Amino acid sequence: MNYQFDFHFLTGNWGLLWDGLKVTLELALISNVVGVVLGFGLCLLTLSRWFFIRWPAQLFIEFFRCTPALLQIVWFFYCVPMLFDVFIGPITMGVLALGLNLTAFNAEAYRAGVQAVPREHLDACVALGLRPWQRTLYVILPQALRTALPVLMTNGISILQQSALVAIVAVADLMYVGKSIATEAYRPLETYSLIALIYLALSLPIAQFVQWLERRQDSAMAR
Amino acid sequence: MQIDFMVVFSYWQVLAKGLALTLAFTVTCAILGSLGGFFLSLLRLSKNRFVSVPTGLYVELFRGTPLLIQLFWIFFCLPVVFGISVPPFVSVALALTLYMTAITSETFRGALKSIPSEQHDACVALGVARWNKVLYVIFPQALLRAVPPLLSNVVSLFKESALISSVGIADLMFVGQNISNSTARPVEFLTAVAVIYFLVAFPLTRLVGVVESRMLRRYAY
Numbered sequence: 294m295n296y297q298f299d300f301h302f303l304t305g306n307w308g309l310l311w312d313g314l315k316v317t318l319e320l321a322l323i324s325n326v327v328g329v330v331l332g333f334g335l336c337l338l339t340l341s342r343w344f345f346i347r348w349p350a351q352l353f354i355e356f357f358r359c360t361p362a363l364l365q366i367v368w369f370f371y372c373v374p375m376l377f378d379v380f381i382g383p384i385t386m387g388v389l390a391l392g393l394n395l396t397a398f399n400a401e402a403y404r405a406g407v408q409a410v411p412r413e414h415l416d417a418c419v420a421l422g423l424r425p426w427q428r429t430l431y432v433i434l435p436q437a438l439r440t441a442l443p444v445l446m447t448n449g450i451s452i453l454q455q456s457a458l459v460a461i462v463a464v465a466d467l468m469y470v471g472k473s474i475a476t477e478a479y480r481p482l483e484t485y486s487l488i489a490l491i492y493l494a495l496s497l498p499i500a501q502f503v504q505w506l507e508r509r510q511d512s513a514m515a516r
Numbered sequence: 517m518q519i520d521f522m523v524v525f526s527y528w529q530v531l532a533k534g535l536a537l538t539l540a541f542t543v544t545c546a547i548l549g550s551l552g553g554f555f556l557s558l559l560r561l562s563k564n565r566f567v568s569v570p571t572g573l574y575v576e577l578f579r580g581t582p583l584l585i586q587l588f589w590i591f592f593c594l595p596v597v598f599g600i601s602v603p604p605f606v607s608v609a610l611a612l613t614l615y616m617t618a619i620t621s622e623t624f625r626g627a628l629k630s631i632p633s634e635q636h637d638a639c640v641a642l643g644v645a646r647w648n649k650v651l652y653v654i655f656p657q658a659l660l661r662a663v664p665p666l667l668s669n670v671v672s673l674f675k676e677s678a679l680i681s682s683v684g685i686a687d688l689m690f691v692g693q694n695i696s697n698s699t700a701r702p703v704e705f706l707t708a709v710a711v712i713y714f715l716v717a718f719p720l721t722r723l724v725g726v727v728e729s730r731m732l733r734r735y736a737y
Binding site: 355356358359360361362363364365367368371372375376450454455456457458460461468471472475481482485486488489492493496497500 | 576580588589593597675692702713721
């Protein structure tokens with residue numbers, strides 16, 4: 294291997310990379326908020342007593358889980374404006390696609406937590422005369438959130454990585470900026486390595502935190 | 517706007533070819549990646565730090581970066597680094613295999629770790645030699661436990677393989693996008709492609725559940 298690394302071309306491009314990073318973070322963070330909130334709602338829908346609520350919710354989850362994220366993103370960008378005759382900004386659209394994808398995955402993550410709430414707690418809610426929404430919000434949600442947290446965070450990291458896919462539909466995120474710099478400067482090796490390291494630096498601390506959290510939960514269970 | 521899904525059927529041969537290529541990549545890389553992942557998980561559990569640390573690093577690197585970057589890196593940078601020309605099919609298959617290796621190694625590691633410590637103790641009590649313990653006690657159980665998550669890894673590989681369209685491999689995603697662009701009918705074709713992906717992946721995910729519950733009943737762990 295006799296390749297001369299040269300990072301000089303980057304000096305004029307830091308601003309671009311920073312802008313790209315901001316778009317990536319924006320996409321990932323907002324999608325996570327959407328996914329964490331809607332995921333819980335969707336999870337409750339799949340546990341509904343009525344078939345006509347349960348079934349569409351389940352179909353939504355399965356559809357998002359069984360098709361490629363890239364396809365979902367491309368589909369949203371091409372088909373939503375055509376079908377509904379609306380124009381939505383690229384970042385909003387990206388958040389919509391990624392957020393709904395995450396919603397489906399998070400609903401699945403919450404499910405185990407919601408089902409793990411002991412029967413006695415629900416009985417206690419009846420005994421205390423809590424309304425259904427109070428039961429959901431104050432009894433089920435905190436417990437489900439606690440159990441599901443490691444998976445929710447892992448899903449969050451994976452949405453950060455999936456957010457790179459919006460580069461394919463020309464949203465100027467980190468990946469897209471990197472791609473255009475690489476083509477402009479004829480320096481794919483340096484640029485792609487740098488971008489990869491940035492993504493790694495973003496997701497590694499969260500992944501480590503999740504591992505710590507899991508260990509803590511395991512030891513709490515063992516006690 | 518008129519939506520007419522009948523158009524899709526006149527392109528079924530092209531779509532079928534794309535699907536065949538997607539499946540070929542998925543199957544090849546799933547097999548190679550599972551084998552690689554198995555050996556990597558063994559290396560990661562090694563007591564020698566010079567073995568376990570670099571393999572851990574490899575796994576973190578591939579799990580912590582988007583597959584799209586890995587794909588681009590291998591596609592554009594490998595030829596530059598080594599000064600050789602790599603055919604696109606090979607570099608794409610390499611990227612998917614390396615990715616699969618990283619995620620399955622985690623699966624196998626989880627399965628190896630899930631063997632209760634009592635079994636290790638029992639082996640000591642019975643005086644089972646170290647390699648016999650690994651071969652006859654640990655592996656059979658760990659491999660069985662790894663089957664359901666391994667299947668879900670294959671499903672995610674199948675979905676992630678759509679990314680290879682971005683470097684111009686004519687898989688199902690690429691074909692679908694191409695037709696939708698040339699016929700200006702994205703709604704019909706992209707939806708059809710989504711349905712095709714779904715029809716392949718959904719039964720596989722159901723299979724995971726079936727295998728899991730069956731093994732639970734049979735081995736009751």
